[in-house]
Amino acid sequence: KAGVTQTPRYLIKTRGQQVTLSCSPISGHRSVSWYQQTPGQGLQFLFEYFSETQRNKGNFPGRFSGRQFSNSRSEMNVSTLELGDSALYLCASSQTEKQYFGPGTRLTVT
Amino acid sequence: GENVEQHPSTLSVQEGDSAVIKCTYSDSASNYFPWYKQELGKGPQLIIDIRSNVGEKKDQRIAVTLNKTAKHFSLHITETQPEDSAVYFCAANQAGTALIFGKGTTLSVSS
Numbered sequence: 001k002a003g004v005t006q007t008p009r010y011l012i013k014t015r016g017q018q019v020t021l022s023c024s025p026i027s028g029h030r031s032v033s034w035y036q037q038t039p040g041q042g043l044q045f046l047f048e049y050f051s052e053t054q055r056n057k058g059n060f061p062g063r064f065s066g067r068q069f070s071n072s073r074s075e076m077n078v079s080t081l082e083l084g085d086s087a088l089y090l091c092a093s094s095q096t097e098k099q100y101f102g103p104g105t106r107l108t109v110t
Numbered sequence: 111g112e113n114v115e116q117h118p119s120t121l122s123v124q125e126g127d128s129a130v131i132k133c134t135y136s137d138s139a140s141n142y143f144p145w146y147k148q149e150l151g152k153g154p155q156l157i158i159d160i161r162s163n164v165g166e167k168k169d170q171r172i173a174v175t176l177n178k179t180a181k182h183f184s185l186h187i188t189e190t191q192p193e194d195s196a197v198y199f200c201a202a203n204q205a206g207t208a209l210i211f212g213k214g215t216t217l218s219v220s221s
Contacts, residue, residue, distance in 0.1 A: 103151075
């Protein structure tokens with residue numbers, strides 16, 4: 001089976017812009033979770049989608065949003081980018097409790 | 111909510127030695143404890159996990175132990191090799207809740 005894929009792998013944006021990141025889960029997996037990884041805060045949970053519904057949400061501002069499509073692919077959006085949003089954004093797909101991560105999207109905000 | 115503490119933050123061992131990484135969790139309702147290995151430029155890779163109804167689990171050179179009473183769990187790597195060098199993360203959750211991660215341990219294995 002193909003693993004979790006994320007696009008794009010690298011992104012450079014300017015403060016105030018918005019960005020959309022995409023995640024394709026492992027075939028058959030219906031749950032997709034998103035995480036932000038930074039050197040200072042580590043891996044922090046953003047949100048989880050299951051069958052197109054948000055099932056869990058982390059403690060991030062409303063500028064961070066997501067959605068899931070009927071084919072289980074998921075997107076996350078960050079509006080009004082801030083310098084502090086620079087991070088590696090990871091998505092993970094799961095069928096049971098085991099979560100499998102993609103390679104991440106490295107977002108740099110200048 | 112759940113809080114996971116991980117120690118040490120860095121660990122250096124000689125090739126062939128054992129390495130132990132320890133984590134404690136705060137929520138007694140947590141019942142699933144995975145470990146991930148992250149190499150430079152890659153996403154975390156699930157290497158082993160354990161559920162709360164099991165005290166120990168082994169997979170070749172790696173093992174995880176769980177002490178529910180003390181609320182801590184550990185990763186043991188035996189006969190370490192240079193390719194074991196990476197950042198290791200522990201995590202905990204219960205069904206239907208978010209996976210909460212420790213801050214990570216950078217393991218360096220020198221030959």
